[in-house]
Amino acid sequence: MFSNFDYDVIWRSLPYLFQQGMAFTLTLTAIATVFGLILGTLIAMMRLSSSAVLSGFAVSYVNLMRSLPLVLVIFLFYFLMPYVGQWIIRSDQPVQVGAYASTIVTFTLFEAAYFSEIMRAGIQSVPRGQVMAGYAIGLNYREVMRHVVLPQAFRNMLPVIFTQTIVLFQDTSLVYVLSITDFLGAASKVAQRDGRLTEMYLFAALVYFLICFTASFFVKRLQKRISIIR
Amino acid sequence: MKRIFLLGTMIAAAVCTTQAGAQELTGTLKKIKDTGAITIGFRDSSVPFSYLDDNQKPVGFAMDICYKIVDAVKKELKNDKIEVKLNPVTSATRIPLIANGTVDLECGSTTNNADRQKQVAFTNTHFLTASRFVSKKAAKLDKIDDLKGKSVVSTSGTTNIKQLTEANAARNLGINVIPAKDHAEAFLMVETDRAVAFVMDDILLASLAAGARDPSAYVISKDAFSKAEPYGIMLRKEDAPFKKVVDAATAELYKSPEGAKIYDKWFTQKIPPKGLNLNVPMGAEQKKAFTSPSDSPDPDAYAAN
Amino acid sequence: MRVARVRRVRGRQRVKHWLPLTRLERPSVVRSTLSPQAGRGKKQWPGHCMGFWLGTARGGECVNYNWNWGIFWDQTPDATGTYFGSLMSGLQVTILLALCAWFIAFVMGSLIGIMRTLPARWAVFVGNAYIEMFRNIPLLVQLFIWFFVVPELLPGDLGIWIKQLRNGPFIAAMLGLGFYMSSRVAAQITAGINALPKGQRMAGTAIGLTTWQTYRYILLPLAYRIIFPPLTSEFLNTIKNTAPALTIGVLELTARARSMQEFSFQVFEAFSAAAAIYLVLSAVVTIGMRILEKRLAIPGFNEGK
Known part of the structure; x- marks a missing residue:
């Protein structure tokens, strides 16, 4: 079954697969996580805000993003973004947004919806009684947040954030539809050029598995370590 | 309101003049x-x-x-x-x-x-270049009508897939048209027997077949879907x-x-x-x-x- | 219901101090910052290009895109119907694929999820290995493996037979998506069973039920009810995750939108229509599931949560 495997094709393409493919995958994951978290925090704040307009906007944004398939969003944003740019800077023609910049913005906007839900759940996971207790012992709002709510919320949401980052790492493979050279894109380009689909796709699966498995192992350990025993 | 309008026109005028200045390009x-x-x-x-x-x-x-x-x-x-x-x-x-x-x-x-x-x-x-199809010699497909009822691949977004769907409807062939992302992927579908034929511009077919592991196994149809x-x-x-x-x-x-x-x-x-x-x-x-x-x-x- | 109300109030108090964003939306502030442009005519923000965003204007002066919502009633190149009809047939494939994949996901997920709660060590190990395997490989890679790799690894004739199946892409997508989702379903089911008080299992044993009977009559009916909401969202994920199947040639909704865009060149009409359909679909499923959940609720258990 594996007798006519050409392991050499994997070996030969390793520099390309990792230096270009995996480098892009990791960059995209890292940038989208950082900016997604920042934007997600803002959205979560809007959602929990007292203003109906802000929370309404946040709710519809989150629900919209969470109802659409990522592939569709990748296509749509790739085509739409230059016009948005044109609209924002009022240029007389569409603003050039390259494939890479476009995917970064797309993933940031898309993941922000998911991160904001994690943040919201994290903040709301702290029992109401603790906040009251905080006020009762004379803390002000800022102190209650700083010393009571946020440390616990952060502990609750940290493992979930990491898990979502692993999901994001896997989702970046979808940029394949735009012919971008991420890890899977690189593997498929080699596979198609050399007619070695079996080897390359199994190898890609193995690499993704090892990375995600190791990462989720550490997330689990982290979860055990920082969890609050009630 | 009037003042705002005036201000607006002034800005607009300023913008227009700068735009007019750069008219060469x-x-x-x-x-x-x-x-x-x-x-x-x-x-x-x-x-x-x-x-x-x-x-x-x-x-x-x-x-x-x-x-x-x-x-x-x-x-x-x-x-x-x-x-x-x-x-x-x-x-x-x-x-x-x-x-x-x-x-x-x-x-x-x-x-x-x-x-x-x-x-x-x-x-x-x-x-x-004209639109034709490549298939394995062993499949013995030569005319467009030979594709009747078969799975045929083409690259999505090309004139070729459009011509294929049009021919499919016009001649009532019942072809199962599979769209592929790019030419190499489409050719692989033929190479791995997922589709019997790949409809594309003949020059691209020729180069894909020439680059295959066994170039002699493939043949490009005489029948064309279009003029050059x-x-x-x-x-x-x-x-x-x-x-x-x-x-x-x-x-x-x-x-x-x-x-x-x-x-x-x-x-x-x-x-x-x-x-x-x-x-x-x-x-x-x-x-x-x-x-x-x-x-x-x-x-x-x-x-x- | 009461719980929800309390939460809302809590959120309100907290953010009032947190984020003084509310000032931003006071109309007077908005107007004064934007007014200088008010006189600059249609071209400028905020009036600038509103037609584009509302999908009405001939783009022309503000963005280089012309809307044409009538496109949905135009004939597709294969002359089998309108673009609207083509999107609808894509929707059918999406729903069918989601249902078939969900069937696999639910059955396999339940089996594996239950295995992980059994007293036998080997069962837990197998269950964990299954979950890790299907959860840690991206869906797209799994689809490629089912579609391109698995038939190559099967013995000769069987592989060829599978490859030449007319709906090969659909079957590969169904298996790929089904097994991928089953690992998530399994994790939910395990969590549901583990969330039940230990006393439930003990009570089952105490009244002389076998392990099978304990699961069948005590644990599972409760566990499924607990995890009904997360299962609903996994089902919604299954619907969304049908979209990557376009890479292996399944003509589902996103693929139909893409091909509509290729032939008609009306990119945004095509993709926004698909987006709207996905929104409606997920709203319908969410509402349906909520009704079903109420129907299945056991009075006194798990209510008000």
Whole structure:
């Protein structure tokens, strides 16, 4: 079954697969996580805000993003973004947004919806009684947040954030539809050029598995370590 | 309110005058000058027009032509330092990406037809090819009607898949049309027996088959879905100054001996990555397309007398 | 219901101090910052391009895109119907694929999820290995493996037979998506069973039920009710995750939108229509599931949560 495997094709393409493919995958994951978290925090704040307009906007944004398939969003944003740019800077023609910049913005906007839900759940996971207790012992709002709510919320949401980052790492493979050279894109380009689909796709699966498995192992350990025993 | 309006008009007037001052350059040329960069859209596997070589760098006949165009743009803007950015495109994404400004020139194997000219512009034709299908010799498929009831693949977003679906409906063939992302992927479907045939421009089929593990196993049909149609490099519509530069550059190149040299480099000599030789010398139509360059979408315009 | 109300109030108090964003939306502030542009005519923000965002204007003066919502009633190139009809047939495939994949996901997920709660060590190990395997490989890679790799690894004739199946892409997508989702379903089911008080299992044993009977009559009916909401969202994920199947040639909704865009060049009409359909679909499923959940609720158990 594996007798006519050409392991050499994997070996030969390793520099390309990792230096270009995996480098892009990791960059995209890292940038989208950082900016997604920042934007997600803002959205979560809007959602929990007292203003109906802000929370309404946040709710519809989150629900919209969470109802659409990522592939569709990748296509749509790739085509739409230059016009948005044109609209924002009022240029007389569409603003050039390259494939890479476009995917970064797309993933940031898309993941922000998911991160904001994690943040919201994290903040709301702290029992109401603790906040009251905080006020009762004379803390002000800022102190209650700083010393009571946020440390616990952060502990609750940290493992979930990491898990979502692993999901994001896997989702970046979808940029394949735009012919971008991420890890899977690189593997498929080699596979198609050399007619070695079996080897390359199994190898890609193995690499993704090892990375995600190791990462989720550490997330689990982290979860055990920082969890609050009630 | 009146005051606001006055202020607004003043700003508008100011904006208008600055715009009028920069009138010499508009559209893509202005953009290239302002950003100092031109973006070329390339393909994964349009051999030998635009594809990735051994180092995964885009090369090909159309790429060479585009670099000549870039030289002409540099001259026009009197700026040697214009950076060339490369952006991958697929058959499905190339037209929207030209329209929305992501790429300035699409260098590949895009058929120039009247339908597409409503969306984008094409420069002078660089190749002529008809739509046929490749299949395994063992399958013994020769005519379009032989595909009846079979699974046939084509690349999504091409004129070929459109012609295939049209023929499928017109002749009532009941073909199961599978769309693929790019040519290499589509050819693999035939290679791995997922589809019996791949409908595409015959030159692309020839190069894909030549690059296969066993080139002798494949045959390209005599039956064609279309006349020989022109390939052009795509640019944005309604951008006359840029098109003028590009047209002049391509016309000059095609008429010069260098045009024939570039043609020979990709069609009658060994090409990367595997050193295969396509062996397609310039035919009469191709010669005519080069001696009297044209951006006409009409296949009949290229007929050699 | 009461719980929800309390939460809302809590959120309100907290953010009031947190984020003084509320000032931003006071109309007077908005107007004064934007008013200088009010006189600059249609071209400028915020009136600028509103037509584009509302999908009404002929783009022209503000963005280079012309809307044409009538496109849905145009014929597709294969002359089998309108673009609207083509999107609807894509929707059918999406729903069918989601249901088939969900069937696999639910059955396999339940089996594996239950295995992980059994007293036997080997069962837990197998269950964990299964989950890790299907959860840690991206869906797209799994689809490629089912479609391109698995048939190659099967013994000769069987592989060829699978490859030539007319709806091969659909079957591969169904298996790939089904097994991928089953790992998530399994994790939910395990969590649901583990969330039940230990006393439930003990009570089952105490009244002389076998392990099978304990699961069948005590644990599972409760566990499924607890995890009904997360299972609903996993089902919604299954619907969304049908979209990557377009890469292996399944003509589901996103693929139909893409091909509509390729033929009609109306990119945003095509994709926004698909987006709207997905929104409606997920709203319908959410509402349906909520009704079902109420129907299945056991009075006194798990209410008000």
